Amino acid sequence: MDNYQEVNMRKILIIWDFSKDVAPMLDKAAALLKGSAASFHFVAFISHDTIEKTGISNTATIAALVEQTLSAHQLSQAPHKVFAVHQDDITSWVRDLCADQHYDLVIKAGHRTEQLFYTPTDWQLIRALHIPLLLVSDKPQRQHKAVVAAIDLQNDSAVQQELNSKVAEFAWRIARHNEAILHLVQVVPVNPVLQDLDLTSGAAALEKSAPALQAKLEAFAKAEQLTDYQIHLQAGVVEQEIQQVTKKLKASLLVMGSIGRTGLSGLLLGNTAEKVLQHLHHDVLIVKPGQ
Numbered sequence: 001m002d003n004y005q006e007v008n009m010r011k012i013l014i015i016w017d018f019s020k021d022v023a024p025m026l027d028k029a030a031a032l033l034k035g036s037a038a039s040f041h042f043v044a045f046i047s048h049d050t051i052e053k054t055g056i057s058n059t060a061t062i063a064a065l066v067e068q069t070l071s072a073h074q075l076s077q078a079p080h081k082v083f084a085v086h087q088d089d090i091t092s093w094v095r096d097l098c099a100d101q102h103y104d105l106v107i108k109a110g111h112r113t114e115q116l117f118y119t120p121t122d123w124q125l126i127r128a129l130h131i132p133l134l135l136v137s138d139k140p141q142r143q144h145k146a147v148v149a150a151i152d153l154q155n156d157s158a159v160q161q162e163l164n165s166k167v168a169e170f171a172w173r174i175a176r177h178n179e180a181i182l183h184l185v186q187v188v189p190v191n192p193v194l195q196d197l198d199l200t201s202g203a204a205a206l207e208k209s210a211p212a213l214q215a216k217l218e219a220f221a222k223a224e225q226l227t228d229y230q231i232h233l234q235a236g237v238v239e240q241e242i243q244q245v246t247k248k249l250k251a252s253l254l255v256m257g258s259i260g261r262t263g264l265s266g267l268l269l270g271n272t273a274e275k276v277l278q279h280l281h282h283d284v285l286i287v288k289p290g291q
Contacts, residue, residue, distance in 0.1 A: 009038055015108040016044040016066050018053050025109050026073045027141035039079035042066055046086045059084040091124040098131055110135035122277055126258050126286055135284045146251035147175040148183045150242055153216045162289040163257035168224050170287055171255040181228055185245050186213055188235040206235035239276045246282055255285045
């Protein structure tokens, strides 16, 4: 793609995190949106942890500190605004701001530790936001030579099919933008209890489902007009299979979908999404239907 405006990324909210090195997040945001005319809003939440780390509680001073750090980065050349707020309920505040400001994307450093920004906060944002959310790992920026799209064609609901299209669209455009290969991953769920009891196996489940799923995935890719893609059929515990494929491919970006407030329905259920995110070794872009 020529620029990221093709998927309407014109106004971006970036959540500033004083507990982590922000350089990887800024580098990845710049690379992902290279060539676009996007404008950026940076928000820093002032909490006890922030005050303890910076020794500063004044919002204007915190905003100036963010601006100073940002000045050394190329994103400072893009239209942007920096503000700081005293706020404990981060999820509700971000949700309301997104509704008011009509952002196209939220970018946040992903966390695995129990601080202000920890994994359950990420999960709450997944549930609450109705726009794409990019959770960035602390790994240094590298080219997206492999972009993984987690697809669920076994769920025939209209909402899931719309979500599949959104996931594929975002993943393909990002892959094309970075001259990367798109990898479509379909997981056939296997009950881990039955698997442990040797009453079923991933191989058996895959052997039974593979021909039909392969055909469906090929038809799906054709209907979505995808190019330069590879198909991966897996069977097992969904979150484990997604992680294994992403790791094996050394993909730096995983694109997945979310439906409603109960999880990644069909593809991911309940706290399965937390399991995918809790070992964050790559960036995860989460989209919802209707976006």
